[in-house]
Amino acid sequence: MVEPPPLDRGFFExxxxxxxxxxxxxxxxxxxxEGRLSGRIVETEAYGMNDPACHAWGIHPGVEAHTKRxxxxxxxxxxxxxxxxxxGMYWLLNVVTEPEGVCGAVLIRAIEPVEGIEIMRQKRPGVxxxxxxxxxxxxxxxxxGISGDMSGSDLTRSPLYFAEGPTTAEEIATSGRIGISAGxxxxxxxxxxxxPWVSPGKPSVVARPGSTTNR
DNA sequence: ACGAGGATGCTCT
DNA sequence: GAGCATCCTCGTG
Numbered sequence: 062m063v064e065p066p067p068l069d070r071g072f073f074e075x076x077x078x079x080x081x082x083x084x085x086x087x088x089x090x091x092x093x094x095e096g097r098l099s100g101r102i103v104e105t106e107a108y109g110m111n112d113p114a115c116h117a118w119g120i121h122p123g124v125e126a127h128t129k130r131x132x133x134x135x136x137x138x139x140x141x142x143x144x145x146x147x148x149g150m151y152w153l154l155n156v157v158t159e160p161e162g163v164c165g166a167v168l169i170r171a172i173e174p175v176e177g178i179e180i181m182r183q184k185r186p187g188v189x190x191x192x193x194x195x196x197x198x199x200x201x202x203x204x205x206g207i208s209g210d211m212s213g214s215d216l217t218r219s220p221l222y223f224a225e226g227p228t229t230a231e232e233i234a235t236s237g238r239i240g241i242s243a244g245x246x247x248x249x250x251x252x253x254x255x256x257p258w259v260s261p262g263k264p265s266v267v268a269r270p271g272s273t274t275n276r
Numbered sequence: 277a278c279g280a281g282g283a284t285g286c287t288c289t
Numbered sequence: 290g291a292g293c294a295t296c297c298t299c300g301t302g
Contacts (some may be wrong), residue, residue, distance in 0.1 A: 106294070114294065131287065149285030151295050168294060199295045240294050262295085
């Protein structure tokens with residue numbers, strides 16, 4: 062298997078929507094203690110400025126008291142992991158985007174396993190179909206073994222990083238984001254049409270057609 | 277196939 | 290105390 066170089070910081074130091082869109086088809090790699098785990102990203106969501114669903118909503122970086130709030134991390138260095146516990150049970154993996162001082166992040170919602178699927182199966186006991194291993198943001202962190210101790214880590218180098226994926230021709234669509242109340246009308250979710258590894262969750266705003274390539 | 281409901285803990289009001 | 294960027298199980302059809 063090839064050893065692709067990590068996507069560099071400049072990739073993430075851009076508009077959150079562009080990063081979310083372009084992460085579709087890229088590889089997420091994790092050099093876990095048990096071995097290399099990786100997958101193709103097939104679903105993402107962008108979060109950012111003027112966004113009521115964003116954890117940085119209402120935070121002003123110049124206000125001292127706000128530096129203690131959870132979402133302040135989204136103003137940090139692009140390419141940094143933001144991993145948080147959702148519903149008291151599931152870790153969700155984000156990568157911080159935009160230049161430092163501007164809030165933004167991309168949530169990795171689903172991947173299609175490439176390497177280490179046997180290890181993923183072991184980490185997901187009880188899962189029958191392979192597509193259920195990583196077809197959701199909480200599922201993929203379980204399958205990879207990612208938790209809150211990875212939050213703040215540099216995602217431009219091992220053990221957890223992104224890389225170019227195989228070039229394919231597949232249709233990418235947008236929709237509203239899943240599982241949020243405010244901000245549901247924004248078409249900030251990106252996913253590969255008809256890919257079985259995309260999460261089964263339904264957005265409040267239905268899909269719109271997208272372009273037909275992933276680059 | 278799909279929908280309802282429960283688990284579970286952190287963050288902010 | 291309310292509200293979550295979720296997942297799983299167990300109903301019904």
